[in-house]
Amino acid sequence: MRSRFVTKLGPLLLLLFVACAAWTQTSVDSHEASLASARLLLKNGDFKGAAAAFRQLNETRPSAEAYAGLVQSLLKQDEVKAADESSRAGLSAFPDSAITHAARGDVQFRRGLIPDAENEFDAALKIDPKSARAWLGQGRVDAALSRRAKAKAAVAKAHELDPDDGDALYEWAVRQPYPLNIEGLEKHLAEFHNDPETDRREREFKDFLNALAGRKVWVPARQVPRAEINLESLPMGPGMSPRGYGVRVRLNDRATVTLMLDTGASGVIITRKLAEKVGAHKLSEQALEGLGKSGVNAGYKAWVDKVVIGNLEFHDCFIHATPHEIAEVDGTIGGDVFSNYLVSVDFSRQKLRLEPLPPASDGAENSASGSFAQAYTFGHLLLVSTEAGKKASGLFIIDTGANINTITPELGKSVPDMHASNLTMSGASGQVSSAFFTNDATLVFAKTRKTGATMSTVDLHAISKDLGVEVSGQIGFNAMWGKKSMTINYRDGLVEFEGK
Secondary structure (H helix, E strand, O other): OHHHHHHHHHHHHHHHHHHHHHHHHHHHHHHHHHHHHHHHHHHOOOHHHHHHHHHHHHHHOOOHHHHHHHHHHHHHOOOHHHHHHHHHHHHHHOOOOHHHHHHHHHHHHHOOOHHHHHHHHHHHHHHOOOOHHHHHHHHHHHHHOOOHHHHHHHHHHHHHHOOOOHHHHHHHHOOOOOOHHHHHHHHHHHHOOOOHHHHHHHHHHHHHHHHHOOOOOOEEOOOOOOEEEEOEEEEOOOOOOEEEEEEEEEEOOOEEEEEEEOOOOOOEEEEHHHHHHOOOEEEEEOOEOOOOOOOOEOOEEEEEEEEEEOOEEEEEEEEEEEOOOEOOEOEEEOHHHHOOOEEEEEOOOOEEEEEOOOOOOOOOOOOOOOOOEEOEEEOOEEEEEEEEOOOEEEEEEEOOOOOOEEEOHHHHOOOOOOEEOOOEEEEOOEEEEOOEEEEEEEEEEOOEEEEEEEEEEOOOHHHHHHHOOOOOEEEOHHHHEOEOEEEEEOOOOEEEEEOO
16 A cells, blocks of 8 residues: 555656746746846936836845845945945845945945945955956956056956946946047947936047047157246235145147146146137037036037146147136146156145156055055045044045035034035036035044134035045145145055145
């Protein structure tokens, strides 16, 4: 009887096993199909739809991939707080997943917690050395720390591991020589979509690279090992302290003008009227963005044959032409124009000193030593870890073009002695109002301390979103005035302030 029972039950068990296996496979296939659908929404720029789809997946069948997709979708919308919460939840549910560590690293990077972000990317790569998102994140960290060779290699690795990752494709493309950079950007624009402003910036950048067509720019006419250039004081009013320093610049041998030395800007920016006067030839459309509520200013990149600054002479240069006056002078000149030198602003003698850079580190990691502090580099911008008062801290831009210091409204709530204000400031995008103000702030930054500093609140969200890292404020000229000097090593991302 026993053997007959087993014989009859065997086919039934086999059927149940086959049915269970088929259901499991169907469930897996359905989950993968849903993931693919959510990823397609992300690729097409429907970030809200993608976030909803990934969130639904995590409610029905949680997975590391769904959590990572949700975090990526939220960051694309710049919903940093929600992304932070989702990355925590994903890491808690899947602590041994490389992709959840990488997603957490992406959030930490956006929050300006770059060392924490690097720890997460390192953890992800220890779990899975072939994690494309971890390599991409590590490349961004390396770029911020001026490890350019490492950044290029890490981004290339990410793109190689996952050619369908749009972020990796973009970061890879912008690091390629002409015309590979154009081909990569065209592919990215055709296959991946972002918000309208981000897509516009990418199209403008591609058009600019196309207009340059691989030509060398800002070519020194002769080698000048060191130079000393006079700085002009730009007072806020009669008998008042300066709001910055100006540099005399000659353009195309047609006009000599005063440009504000502005470490918060890049290259040379002048008005359209001046650009036409000196015979600058338009290269491509390029909006100018910055502080202010007027939106982007329609401008363009233009070609200038010759730029002379002191005893420095450059040929084949590009400048930015804007329809509006900037800084109440003829324009601005970024400190990055002199990035092939060790750049020192001597506040006491009103001199710009350019010295040879120290020997390169031959691929070793850059690190601050002595009185130099490490800055995070984002294009031409240098961000330093800063404490405002005893409770507020974050990354602040070193900005000689800002006459006072700023802090975000959220962080400003933690600074004592802030009082209501109707102060109005000028930025590249028009006027901007400050709700709170103090003239007795204490700032600690770049191994130095400034007491009795003027500081106002200002919305820096647009800048943070554009850079992909939280900018908490600006160290303006007010905090530098009274120091003996400021020295910048753009190559290695190092800054030094000397004096009280």
